[in-house]
Amino acid sequence: MxxxxxxxxxxxxxxxxxxxxxxxxxxxxxxxxxxxxxxxxxxxxxxxxFPDFDTFVAHLVTERIRGFHDVTEHLTVRLGQATVSENVAIALRELLDPVVLALVPLIIAHPQIRNRIATNNRPGPPLLSDAAAVVQDYLSREQRQGRITATADIGTAALSVIATAHLLLAGELGALPTTDAIVEVTESILVGIERNPKR
Incomplete structure (x- = not known):
């Protein structure tokens, strides 16, 4: 050019x-x-x-994290609708899309990139921890509406959902899952805290 x-x-x-x-x-x-x-x-x-390539990759990751705001808005629209598990499963496809899945190993393998990304002191690598925060926020709002048990540890539930979905969608557990399979796995994780999951 x-x-x-x-x-x-x-x-x-x-x-x-x-x-x-x-x-x-x-x-x-x-x-x-x-x-x-x-x-x-x-x-x-x-x-x-960008001063160097690591800074560019950190910027790329930050842009994806900013995009999670759209998922939060989509979940807001679905509050009180369908089942909590179904709503979370739909969000997982957006949160852990192929670009995010490709970026996660880069962050894990290159701490110098991870160190340039604001993590807000969340546990775990950026992107995955930010995705878990989106799920946790949604679960907390459904909890206030009475669709999640009042004593539920929603932080742990959100981390469990994201960790399992990451393994599934990255193909670490075999063939890539269908949407129905993701819903089923999400239900199995949330079964102990979701009230009246079948509507």
């Missing part, structure tokens, strides 16, 4: 390119060179906007 060409929102263009690389090649294929090639920009563009 000519150096005089003005990019429209180059940071977002690089983020979108990185997500396409992750979807196509996984975490191992994500490099500064692959991102700029995918974006169709000169190699130096990434370093004009």
């Amino acid at each position: 000519p150096t005089g060409y003005a990019l429209h929102d180059p940071r977002q263009q690089l983020v979108a390119a990185a997500e396409r690389v992750l979807l196509r090649e996984g975490a191992s294929g994500l490099t500064g060179r692959s991102v700029t090639a995918e974006a169709g920009v000169a190699k130096g563009v990434l370093h004009r906007h």
